[in-house]
Amino acid sequence: MGVQFYEGKEHRYIDYPVMDVLQMMGRACRPTDDERSRCVLMCQQTRKDFYKKFLAEGLPIESHLPTHMLHDYFLAEIAVKTIENKQDAMDILTWTYFYRRMTQNPNYYNLHNVSHQHLSDHLSELVENTLNDLVNSKCISIEDEMDVSALNLGMIAAYYNISYVTVEVYTLSLKERTKLKGLLEVVSSSAEFETIPIRRHEDALLRRIYDRVPVKLDKADFEAPHFKTFLLLQAHFSRLQLPPDLAADQALVLDKVLNLLSACVDVMSSNAWLNALGAMDLSQMCVQAMWETDSPLKQIPHFEPEVVKRCKEAGIESVYDIMEMEDEKRTELLQMDARQMRDVATFVNSYPTLDVNHELVKGEYTAGAPILLKVTLARDFDEDDEGDDQLVVAPYYPSKKMANWWLVVGEPSTRQLHVIKRVTVSKTLAVKLEFTLPKGAHSLKLYIICDSYVGADHDIGLDSIDVAEGEDSDSDESMDSADEE
Known part of the structure; x- marks a missing residue:
C-alpha cells in the first residue's frame, strides 16, 4: 500500500499526514479484546528515520480554524447573536484552541512575535478580513463599521450548517427558470463536495458511467470532484451498479445532498420563484433513487420494469392504486413470493395518505393587506403502529429519514411563489399561511409536496381572488423602495 495516496486535485501522489498514520495504527488494536497488537509500516528506506522519529514522539496538534472553517464559525455565531459586533468576534477567538496554539507555535500561524500587541493586531486583521468576505457574499451586514448581523443567506447557511461559499454559489447560479439539469449542476458544485476523492485511473470508469x-x-x-458528484447522483437515479469505492463515494454525496437541496429551496423561495418546486422534486429523486419521469411504482421494493409494465397494462398507475386493489388480484398481478410481498406491504403501509382541508379566510382583499389561508393536514395511520410509521422506506438511500412536507402557495401564470412553510405531519396538523398580493385577479394553487416519496403530492386550485387597490399602497411602495436602497 505504501505511505502515499493519489491526490486528484493536484494530480500527484502525496504522503499521508502523520496524524492519519497514527490513527490507522491505532485501529490495529481492539480495546477490551486484544492484550497486544502489531502494526507493520512499509515505506522507502529513506523515509524510515522520519517515521521512527515522529511515530515514537508525541506530536503537537495544531488548529485549522483560520484556514478551514473560520468563516462558517463566525457566521453560525452571528446567526444566533453570540457575535453582535467586531469586538465580540475578537473576544470569542481568545477562547479557542487556535489562540492557545498561536502563543506556543507562532511560526506555524505566520506570527513573528507573541507580544500582546502582535497577537491583537493579527487577530484584528483576521476578524476584519473574515467579516469582509462574509459581507461580500451577502451573508452578513456591518453597520456603523462595528455592529454585525446576519442576512437571509447567512441565516440559510447557518440553519443547514453549510458553507457560506455554497450559499453564495446558489444565489449567483440559480435563476427563475432553472430546471432539473441546472439544479443538478448547481447542487453538484457545492463546496461540500470538494472533498470527494479522485483516484488514479478512475476517469475511464467515470467515462463509462x-x-x-x-x-x-x-x-x-473527469478529474473534478464536482463533476464526479454530478455523475454519482445520476447513477443513483438510474440505479446503476457501482464498484465498492464509487458506491462509498456515492453514499457520502447522498448523506449531504438533502440539506443542500433544502437550502436551494430556501434561496429560490426567498426570491419568490415557483421553480423551487423543482428542488423539492429532486429531493424525492435522491431519496427514492429514480428519475422524475419514472413511474411512481418504481419506488416500491421489487417492482422491476416487467412488474411496472404489467401494472400499467392493468391500469395501475400509482401507489394508491396498489393500496386499493383486492388481495387476490394484487397477488395475481405482482407474481411475487411471500418475502417480497411483505416488503411491498411494508412500503405501502408507510406511504403517506394525507387528507387536506383548506379554507381561504373571506374578507375584502386589498393590495398589501395580509390574506390568510388555513390548511388542515390529517394523516391516515394504523393505531397499532408506534412512531416508526414516519420513517421513510427507501432501500437505495443510505441513511434513516423522516418524511417532511412543504406547503407552498404559488401562482403558475406568473411563476411567483407567495408563501412557503415546511412541516412534519404525525397525525393531524393545522397550519396558517399568510401572504400578500398586488392589485388584480389572481389564480392561485396550494402545493403540498413530500420531500421523500414520489406521487404523494397534492396540487389544489384555490378560488380566484380579486385584489383591490389598497388605501396605503402608494406609501407602502415608497417605504419598500426606501428599505431596498
Whole structure:
C-alpha cells in the first residue's frame, strides 16, 4: 500500500499526514479484546528515520480554524447573536484552541512575535478580513463599521450548517427558470463536495458511467470532484451498479445532498420563484433513487420494469392504486413470493395518505393587506403502529429519514411563489399561511409536496381572488423602495 495516496486535485501522489498514520495504527488494536497488537509500516528506506522519529514522539496538534472553517464559525455565531459586533468576534477567538496554539507555535500561524500587541493586531486583521468576505457574499451586514448581523443567506447557511461559499454559489447560479439539469449542476458544485476523492485511473470508469446517464454537460472534466458528484447522483437515479469505492463515494454525496437541496429551496423561495418546486422534486429523486419521469411504482421494493409494465397494462398507475386493489388480484398481478410481498406491504403501509382541508379566510382583499389561508393536514395511520410509521422506506438511500412536507402557495401564470412553510405531519396538523398580493385577479394553487416519496403530492386550485387597490399602497411602495436602497 505504501505511505502515499493519489491526490486528484493536484494530480500527484502525496504522503499521508502523520496524524492519519497514527490513527490507522491505532485501529490495529481492539480495546477490551486484544492484550497486544502489531502494526507493520512499509515505506522507502529513506523515509524510515522520519517515521521512527515522529511515530515514537508525541506530536503537537495544531488548529485549522483560520484556514478551514473560520468563516462558517463566525457566521453560525452571528446567526444566533453570540457575535453582535467586531469586538465580540475578537473576544470569542481568545477562547479557542487556535489562540492557545498561536502563543506556543507562532511560526506555524505566520506570527513573528507573541507580544500582546502582535497577537491583537493579527487577530484584528483576521476578524476584519473574515467579516469582509462574509459581507461580500451577502451573508452578513456591518453597520456603523462595528455592529454585525446576519442576512437571509447567512441565516440559510447557518440553519443547514453549510458553507457560506455554497450559499453564495446558489444565489449567483440559480435563476427563475432553472430546471432539473441546472439544479443538478448547481447542487453538484457545492463546496461540500470538494472533498470527494479522485483516484488514479478512475476517469475511464467515470467515462463509462457518463455514457449511460441521460443528462450531459457542455464540458466534462473527469478529474473534478464536482463533476464526479454530478455523475454519482445520476447513477443513483438510474440505479446503476457501482464498484465498492464509487458506491462509498456515492453514499457520502447522498448523506449531504438533502440539506443542500433544502437550502436551494430556501434561496429560490426567498426570491419568490415557483421553480423551487423543482428542488423539492429532486429531493424525492435522491431519496427514492429514480428519475422524475419514472413511474411512481418504481419506488416500491421489487417492482422491476416487467412488474411496472404489467401494472400499467392493468391500469395501475400509482401507489394508491396498489393500496386499493383486492388481495387476490394484487397477488395475481405482482407474481411475487411471500418475502417480497411483505416488503411491498411494508412500503405501502408507510406511504403517506394525507387528507387536506383548506379554507381561504373571506374578507375584502386589498393590495398589501395580509390574506390568510388555513390548511388542515390529517394523516391516515394504523393505531397499532408506534412512531416508526414516519420513517421513510427507501432501500437505495443510505441513511434513516423522516418524511417532511412543504406547503407552498404559488401562482403558475406568473411563476411567483407567495408563501412557503415546511412541516412534519404525525397525525393531524393545522397550519396558517399568510401572504400578500398586488392589485388584480389572481389564480392561485396550494402545493403540498413530500420531500421523500414520489406521487404523494397534492396540487389544489384555490378560488380566484380579486385584489383591490389598497388605501396605503402608494406609501407602502415608497417605504419598500426606501428599505431596498
